[in-house]
Amino acid sequence: MPPGKADLLKGTLDLLILKALTLGPQHGYGVARWLEESSNDLLKIEEGSLYPALYRMEQRGWIRSEWGVSESNRKARYYHLTTHGREQLQSQAFGWMRLVEAVTLVLRTDT
Numbered sequence: 001m002p003p004g005k006a007d008l009l010k011g012t013l014d015l016l017i018l019k020a021l022t023l024g025p026q027h028g029y030g031v032a033r034w035l036e037e038s039s040n041d042l043l044k045i046e047e048g049s050l051y052p053a054l055y056r057m058e059q060r061g062w063i064r065s066e067w068g069v070s071e072s073n074r075k076a077r078y079y080h081l082t083t084h085g086r087e088q089l090q091s092q093a094f095g096w097m098r099l100v101e102a103v104t105l106v107l108r109t110d111t
Helices: 012-023 028-038 047-059 083-108
Strands: 063-069 075-081
Touching: 012 028, 012 047, 012 063, 012 075, 012 083, 028 047, 028 075, 047 063, 075 083
Parallel strands: none
Antiparallel strands: 063 075
């Protein structure tokens, strides 16, 4: 991995995709670009991870998709957050924040 890039922990990609889709429908490339830009380019989302995650999340009912036309006038699949997906986002975000809090406490402890 290039210096300065961050590894994603298992399970965090779903959370990040759900967050990206709170902004409205996006195609896969748009989701990846938003995540990279929002992280100041610390996150690099590879297609080999992104599209299987989108498919899995659609199967779980967290997102839905439909075909549309991209800004470059190409056919693209657009992903939308469902009500179930919003609930999942809230649950996962709460769990993530609790984990960050716990790890931070441990790291700050002097032994």
